[in-house]
Amino acid sequence: xxxxxxxxxxxxxxxxxxxxxxxxxxxxxxxxxxxxxxxxxxxxxxxxxxxxxxxxxxxxxxxxxxxxxxxxxxxxxxxxxxxxxxxxxxxxxxxxxxxxxxxxxxxxxxxxxxxxxxxxxxxxxxxxxxxxxxxxxxxxxxxxxxxxxxxxxxxxxxxxxxxxxxxxxxxxxxxxxxxxxxxxxxxxxxxxxxxxxxxxxxxxxxxxxxxxxxxxxxxxxxxxxxxxxxxxxxxxxxxxxxxxxxxxxxxxxxxxxxxxx
Numbered sequence: 715x716x717x718x719x720x721x722x723x724x725x726x727x728x729x730x731x732x733x734x735x736x737x738x739x740x741x742x743x744x745x746x747x748x749x750x751x752x753x754x755x756x757x758x759x760x761x762x763x764x765x766x767x768x769x770x771x772x773x774x775x776x777x778x779x780x781x782x783x784x785x786x787x788x789x790x791x792x793x794x795x796x797x798x799x800x801x802x803x804x805x806x807x808x809x810x811x812x813x814x815x816x817x818x819x820x821x822x823x824x825x826x827x828x829x830x831x832x833x834x835x836x837x838x839x840x841x842x843x844x845x846x847x848x849x850x851x852x853x854x855x856x857x858x859x860x861x862x863x864x865x866x867x868x869x870x871x872x873x874x875x876x877x878x879x880x881x882x883x884x885x886x887x888x889x890x891x892x893x894x895x896x897x898x899x900x901x902x903x904x905x906x907x908x909x910x911x912x913x914x915x916x917x918x919x920x921x922x923x924x925x926x927x928x929x930x931x932x933x934x935x936x937x938x939x940x941x942x943x944x945x946x947x948x949x950x951x952x953x954x955x956x957x958x959x960x961x962x963x964x965x966x967x968x969x970x971x972x973x974x975x
Contacts, residue, residue, distance in 0.1 A: 715768035715864075718825045719759045720815055720846065721752040721787060723780040724836040748783045751831025754892050757899040759829050760791045762864060768826070769793045773818050775803060775811060781915045789902035789910035796822065800919040805932035808837070812845025814930055817923040819850065827869065828889040832857055843891035853884040859895040 726747040748756075759770045772787040774780050775798040784795035798818050806814060819825055828850075830843035840856070847854035859879060860872040870883045874893050902910070920930055928934055952968075954961045 715762065715766050715826045715866075716822075716824050717759045717762060717768060717770045718819055718822060718828045719752070719755050719770060719772050719787070719792070720819075720828065720830045720842070721756065721772055721774050721783060722749040722831075722834045722836075723747070723774065723776050723783040724749045724834055746779065746783065748786055749831055749834045749836075751833060751835070751892070751894065753831075753899045754894050754896055755829040755831045756787050756790055756792060757897045758861065758892055759827075760900070761897065762827070762861070763791075766864060771796065771822055771825075773815060773822065774798065775806075775814055775818070778917075781917075784915050785910040785913060786902065788913045789906040790900060791903075791906055795913065795915045797915055797917045798919075798923070799917050800921075802920040802927070802931050805935060805938075806930065807935035807937040808839050808841040808845055809936055810930050810934040812842050812849055813934065814923070814925065815842070816846050816849040817925050818918060819846070821918065821923060826886050827864075828852070828887075830889070830891045832891045832893050840891070843889060847889040850889070853888045855882050855884060855888070855890045858890045858892045861890075861896075 723746045726745040756770075756772070762768070763770050770792045772784050772792045772795040774784050774795070776783075778797075778799055780799070781795075781797055784797060788795055796818060798814055803810075803814055819828060828846065830846070832843070833840035834842070844854060844856065846852075855871050855873055857874040858871045859874040861869065862872060862881065863870045867886050868883065869886055869888060869890075870881065871890060873880045873882055874895065920927070926934075932938065954964045956964070
């Protein structure tokens with residue numbers, strides 16, 4: 715079974731800078747980590763491989779430094795890693811990111827299952843996984859907490875809901891996004907770290923993907939950030955003391971003074 719796990723490298727700190735011209739994060743030179751939800755996706759891909767056989771390919775879009783995150787995934791046990799890196803991809807919103815990753819998946823070829831973390835911690839939109847599925851016209855299950863069964867041409871999953879879970883079956887190839895309840899990620903082994911150190915990470919540019927220029931980067935992003943600013947500091951509140959009736963009377967008086975109602 716050919717499994718593609720899509721990961722993202724995200725800032726490992728809240729001390730980030732913004733490009734004033736594009737209103738996008740400056741990722742170069744910033745301490746970075748694998749998006750935490752994507753680590754669960756990697757682990758699940760490895761578990762499926764151990765159960766039914768096959769190959770786990772890691773796909774990531776980002777600057778050259780994102781190769782380090784791919785190598786971490788290889789140290790865990792992934793077979794290969796591909797980085798989609800090109801200045802033309804800069805400023806991509808979730809739509810453009812979904813398109814670019816889908817082009818990378820097409821180039822890898824013959825993917826039976828695509829696994830993504832449910833969302834990235836630097837965006838929290840949870841849109842890229844579904845966007846890839848839509849672009850590739852694949853069946854899709856979100857918030858998967860358990861894979862009950864998987865075999866050639868078939869997968870059955872438990873999907874986490876607000877008040878329980880659903881059991882859903884669908885045909886392969888397909889895409890799922892996973893939540894942290896699905897597993898406990900392993901630590902890289904010494905052998906895995908040595909293999910990752912020697913691993914050659916393939917880099918594909920926009921030209922390698924034969925992507926449509928109008929669909930990538932800022933040009934291909936329907937959603938763009940117009941302005942980023944810090945909200946003004948709020949003043950301290952006022953505590954009301956006394957018995958409940960006394961506090962209620964003081965509150966009513968304050969509301970009338972401020973002409974809130």
